[in-house]
Amino acid sequence: xxxxATETNTNLVAKxxxxxxxxxxxxxxxxxxxxxxxxxxxxxxxFVVSREKKRQIKVDGDVDSATQLRVLSFYRAIAACxxxxxxxxxxxxxxxxxxxxxxxxxxCGRLMIVSRTLRDAQRFGYDSxxxxxxxxxxxxxxxxxxxxxxxxxxxx
Numbered sequence: 488x489x490x491x492a493t494e495t496n497t498n499l500v501a502k503x504x505x506x507x508x509x510x511x512x513x514x515x516x517x518x519x520x521x522x523x524x525x526x527x528x529x530x531x532x533x534f535v536v537s538r539e540k541k542r543q544i545k546v547d548g549d550v551d552s553a554t555q556l557r558v559l560s561f562y563r564a565i566a567a568c569x570x571x572x573x574x575x576x577x578x579x580x581x582x583x584x585x586x587x588x589x590x591x592x593x594x595c596g597r598l599m600i601v602s603r604t605l606r607d608a609q610r611f612g613y614d615s616x617x618x619x620x621x622x623x624x625x626x627x628x629x630x631x632x633x634x635x636x637x638x639x640x641x642x643x
Contacts, residue, residue, distance in 0.1 A: 499616050500527040505623035506616065508571075509534075509564040516556060533557060534619050536612025546607045549585045558583065558611050562591045565601060565623055569593070569630040575641055577630070583608055593630060598640040600630035 500506045510527045517523070522530050534557060536544075559581050566577035575595045583589035587608035593601035603626075605611075613619040634641045 499620065500531065503620045503624075504571075505564060505568055505627060506531060506620050508567050509560060509619075509623065512560040512564045512567065513556075516560065528616070531616060531619070534561070534612050535615060536610065537614060541610040541612070544610050546587055546609050548609065550583060550587045550608045554609060554611055555581075555583060558591065558605065558608055561611075561623070562593060562601070562603075565626045565630065566593045568623070568627040569595070569600065569634070572627070572631050573634045573641075575634055581605075595630075595634055596641040596643040598633060598637055598643075600633045600641075601626055 500510065507527070510530050513530050514522050533553070559579070562579050562581060566579045569575070569577050573595070577593055577595045577600070580592045581589065582592075583605055587606065587610075589605045589608070591601070591603040591605055592599065613622060
């Protein structure tokens with residue numbers, strides 16, 4: 488009995504807290520209820536961008552609004568996961584130029600817990616859901632570690 492890629496992706500999303508939170512963040516921004524009936528793996532499909540597809544995306548144009556929303560949802564999901572683990576309120580700021588360069592910042596109190604430079608945001612995405620989940624989990628863990636290491640600053 489073999490499992491298909493669809494079954495594997497569905498199982499991964501069902502078992503991974505970060506991917507579940509990312510789906511919640513995307514659905515929270517869905518004003519018209521488009522994603523309401525979609526399976527979670529389909530909601531996350533735009534985050535999977537193969538290397539070949541990335542090469543085809545031009546970086547000399549503006550970042551489209553769907554890509555901007557994906558970037559924002561990704562970092563909001565990280566912040567929400569950190570909040571769940573620590574009980575501390577986290578804030579997210581994305582400063583992204585129309586050319587695709589900028590910053591993603593997450594802070595708690597006066598403590599900067601995630602700071603990422605964004606380049607070529609037009610090509611934002613990961614090779615697979617596994618890599619998306621791994622990157623999200625890595626940033627969540629780093630943020631939680633900072634809060635645990637410097638609680639007095641995170642509480643300000």
